Amino acid sequence: MRKKPTAVAVVDFEHWFISCDNQFGIKPDIKKWADEIRAEYDVKEIAFFADFTNPSLRAELDKIRNISATVFDTQNPSERIKKDFTDFIMLDYIYQKTMSDKKIDTYIIFTGDGHFSSVVRFIINKCHKKVCIYGVVNCTSSMLKMSATNCIEIPTAKELQNEFCGPIITWLDHVEVHKNHSEDAVKDVVIQKAALYGKVSQKGIRYELEQMIKDGYLYEETIRVSKKKSVQVIKARWQKIVNDGLKH
Secondary structure: OOOOOEEEEEEEHHHHHHHHHHHHOOOOOHHHHHHHHHHHOEEEEEEEEEOOOOHHHHOOHHHHHHHOOEEEEOOOOOOOOOOOOHHHHHHHHHHHHHHHOOOOOEEEEEOOOHHHHHHHHHHHHOOOOEEEEEEEOOOOOHHHHHHOOEEEEEOOHHHHHHHHHHHHHHHHHHHHHOOOOOHHHEHHHHHHHHHHHHOOOHHHHHHHHHHHHHOOOEEEEEEEOOOOOEEEEEEEOHHHHHHOOOOO
């Protein structure tokens, strides 16, 4: 069995939670991520940082503490100066760690903020350690990704497909069976109905629907529903969907 490289992980939980919620309407799967990095590394510590005065973030504290006892509440104590301290506190923690623990092989930094590019370069060039960046897809700085040894963006396309593709296909199949290619196949209606059927967020359905159009599984077509009215509807390329295993 190979010896795992030692690592510490530093997590900007605000980035993770808010980016996932804004884009997909989902919450971070903290345990899955922690299991993933522990399978790859000998993780000595996972430190979470966030302003937990935010009720949505505070509601995740029990899940976080099941993973790690190292949690930093970065709330700004000043009522007059509105400033996010999370980045500053994280950066200080990382620099202190590089000075106090020379045995760490890899720093895992979960953030999307390009301001962390400098500390990443410091760790790689001055400390001669590796840096793995984790970030939320579409919310991670290009400069940060280029600075790191490697970068992993989550959730993956496959994870999003597994979560949101099924309800979209099921609703469009329903429309096909009932031969209703007008109002029930309009994009906004597809999003609403698929989310309702799948009991998932409309944000995630909208994101995945657009991805399925880009990937050629779906397409938009304008059809006439009366002499004076046309609507744009979503249609499926069923053969491609079946061939690629999205529908059995």
